[in-house]
Amino acid sequence: MVDERDHDTSSSSLPSLTKQLADTTLGGSADVPVVDLSVSDEGFLVREVVKASEEWGVFQVVNHGIPTEQMQQLQVAGKQFFDLPETEKDAVAKEEDFEGYKRKYLGGINNWDEHLFHRLSPPSIINYKYWPKNPPQYREVTEEYTKHMKRLTEKILGWLSEGLGLPRVALTQSMGGDTAEYVLRINFYPPTQHSELTIGAAAHSDMGAIALLVPSEVPGLQAFKDEQWFDLNYVNSAVVVIIGDQLMRMTNGRFKNVFHRAKTDRERLRISWPVFVAPRDDMSVGPLPELTGDENPPKFETLIYKDYIDQKIKGWALEDLPVY
Numbered sequence: 001m002v003d004e005r006d007h008d009t010s011s012s013s014l015p016s017l018t019k020q021l022a023d024t025t026l027g028g029s030a031d032v033p034v035v036d037l038s039v040s041d042e043g044f045l046v047r048e049v050v051k052a053s054e055e056w057g058v059f060q061v062v063n064h065g066i067p068t069e070q071m072q073q074l075q076v077a078g079k080q081f082f083d084l085p086e087t088e089k090d091a092v093a094k095e096e097d098f099e100g101y102k103r104k105y106l107g108g109i110n111n112w113d114e115h116l117f118h119r120l121s122p123p124s125i126i127n128y129k130y131w132p133k134n135p136p137q138y139r140e141v142t143e144e145y146t147k148h149m150k151r152l153t154e155k156i157l158g159w160l161s162e163g164l165g166l167p168r169v170a171l172t173q174s175m176g177g178d179t180a181e182y183v184l185r186i187n188f189y190p191p192t193q194h195s196e197l198t199i200g201a202a203a204h205s206d207m208g209a210i211a212l213l214v215p216s217e218v219p220g221l222q223a224f225k226d227e228q229w230f231d232l233n234y235v236n237s238a239v240v241v242i243i244g245d246q247l248m249r250m251t252n253g254r255f256k257n258v259f260h261r262a263k264t265d266r267e268r269l270r271i272s273w274p275v276f277v278a279p280r281d282d283m284s285v286g287p288l289p290e291l292t293g294d295e296n297p298p299k300f301e302t303l304i305y306k307d308y309i310d311q312k313i314k315g316w317a318l319e320d321l322p323v324y
């Protein structure tokens, strides 16, 4: 697991600058799907999440079973951490690895990057030295939240598997079952005067399999579909589900690894809490044999996840080369 957004994903390194700055005329004709998980017709639910993953690669879920106070406690703890003086936040500063707290002036259109990043699960890979000691409830709240996140992720992967005609555990197992890595990133986007020009998170697709994100109430997340950027409307207590590169590859392109970005707000601070779920670095990931055949040959190479990451990062670096 690496922090892909630690690498320069700013405008120049992305496939197309047009995409990055594509005018923000938003398609008003469609909204990012919202799926109510409390409906009793499971078949309906399966169809909804599959359709959203195929058409958008992103959707929001409500009535997902994570208690609201649990989400609020996570948000309060995160906010309290970011409100600390810099010297205190530096107690968990990033070193060589991707975990820890970092703030960096990037310049250009995404001019500020401040975040905390650390592993959540499995327990054997947790480095508590990167978990803030202040506020004191941080660890307990985050551990409790992790349990809910795992449960919800596995439920969603179960429905997606079923919708693909596979056993419920298929997608979870294909990313290593209990060895799959869960990592939390808290993104901190202070207000910026030129918010129309300032990207909080540059356009990207997530490298892992799936991410479950909780935003603060300030809108900013946008998804790219049909050559347009769409705002994700803030829905109280919703969890945003983002399909990443590996689910796209496993499903042989049937699910979309949504291109997304986050804008900053002119006046208000915005914070987001994505939990990224990815296979272990040494897992082989590619189109599932059950989903490919003569009619539908594999569109992607099966790769060790670490090699996939290296290739993706190298691709960005190559795109940084001047064009003659």
Ligand code: OGA
Pocket (backbone or CB within 6 Å): 005, 185, 187, 201, 206, 215, 220, 221, 260, 261, 262, 271, 272, 274
């Ligand atoms: C990310 C991401 C969006 C947001 O961290 O990968 O897409 O709303 N964040 O902060």
Ligand code: NI
Pocket (backbone or CB within 6 Å): 204, 205, 206, 260
């Ligand atoms: Ni992302």
